[in-house]
Amino acid sequence: MPNPIGAGPVHQLLHALPIPSLPANIERWIPGSTPISTTKDVALAVSVYLALIFGGQDFMADRPAYRFKPLFMLHNFLLSAGSGLLLALMLEEIVPIIWKNGLFYAICSNDAWTPRMETYYIFNYFFKYWELFDTGFLVIKKKPLQFLHVFHHTATAVLCYTQLNGRTSVSWVVITLNLFVHVLMYYYYFMTAAGYKIWWKKYLTTLQITQFVIDLFTVYFATYSYFSAEYYPSFPTMGSCAGTEGAAIFGCALLTSYLFLFIAFYQRTYKKPAGAAAKQAAAKVAKKLQ
Template sequence: MVAPSPGPVYSLLHALPIPSLPRTIEHWIPGQTPLSTTPEVVIAVAVYLAVIFGGQALMRGSKPYRFKPLFMLHNFLLSTGSGLLLALMLEEIVPIIWKHGLFHAICANEAWTPRLETYYIFNYYVCYWELFDTVFLVVKKKPLQFLHVFHHTATAVLCYTQLNGRTSVSWVVITLNLFVHVLMYYYYFMTAAGYKIWWKKYLTTLQITQFVIDLFTVYFASYSYFAWTYARGSLPTLGSCAGTEGAAIFGCALLTSYLFLFIAFYQRTYKKAGQNKVDAAKGAAATVAKKTN
């Protein structure tokens, strides 16, 4: 399969006076591309955990720091950067789907194009940039929830495993995540600027929907691979799917945990808030009733 022609966003970026990417950034070369080995990833995660929990200990006797302009810039760049990366990926993926169909786009080895590999690498590095979300929470003396720390840490590991496993279905998970991040970091940017945004609850609903679509797709891709490899002729399948077995199993397991964790977060946060409002309304009504009696 011939890779799609460069799209308008890609062409525009290459028309700008931007230095060419090093080969080890443009292509995933284990041992040469930065953060492309297991020891490097383990060290990066360990440093992250040491910084945030050590930072919490150091901040106990200090007042919170806001760093509002820096926090706003952080979120603005992540929102716009996610949008740019999403546009680049879509203009690469949509022609593949149009010409060869959705199954080919998520399962064929040829769907792992050189440009998509570059975008996957950039998305992987953005995962490490996003770890600064937690640093801002620490210096603001905000509580660290397990979901936040686990999700940020595990997502970087997930991207690492999928780059090594060359799972062609990766673009589904990544594009949905980028779309959510455009909205999420825009939300944080606007609230930091002092605006009240009413759709935070729906953002969490969107995240849950994202993981449902992710799981449907990655389970289908994994089933296709295992059915074709180990039960061809016994189980219905459209064909095999690109990627290693380890990457497939890890991806399915981690995304499943995300779904359950986000559902639990939604119930804990919004159901409880709704019940508190009901209880407050009942209390106010009882007070009024007593006064009138």
């Protein structure tokens, strides 16, 4: 179906640049033709990732850590800038749809899954595999691999795959919030790798948790609206929502797990036990009295 809303200025600028046009299997989601677009492909990619990072840990066990600082900085700078560009492209596509048709339409209508949005969803999906190199840097630096890191990176790639297959129009809410967080997160890693002291890491984690709260409110609303309209018409509902049932349920479940995992990470990282805080305060007082 042709897109009734014209392309935004960022999209037009990119098209004016002397860069090749996208192949059809990148511009559109074509299972079996688009890269990593079948369940077999995703399972293989995830298996290779897990084998490499855990095998890499064993390989690095009796070897010195490597930094690759310039490469690590470039990786983070490009991910921050790329996330910002993709965020701008998605916002200039979805904001006019919201303005013209309302928020519920943008979240739940099949027509909100525009051809350009599908292309942006595909690029966001590919970003998830690029982000797996985050773990590679941890391995060669001999940093510990936390469950949250490995699970989040792996599961998010699977999540994006399921939503592309399920064509859930609500995806843009989750993705735009995630891109906004990633602009800041990868900028933080870039600057700290450059040697700067960044004071707002704690608030970045708070922002991530806030992101999941908004995500869950939106996707649970969309899922409830769909099931009410389809199976329980006597329940209050604003109408059905685009996307397959399996993709909706999987998205709700996974995002719920993210919220609890990030809250637990925040508590472990930033909430000191009362006893430890008291000892630290007493040590400061004793130091001043010396």
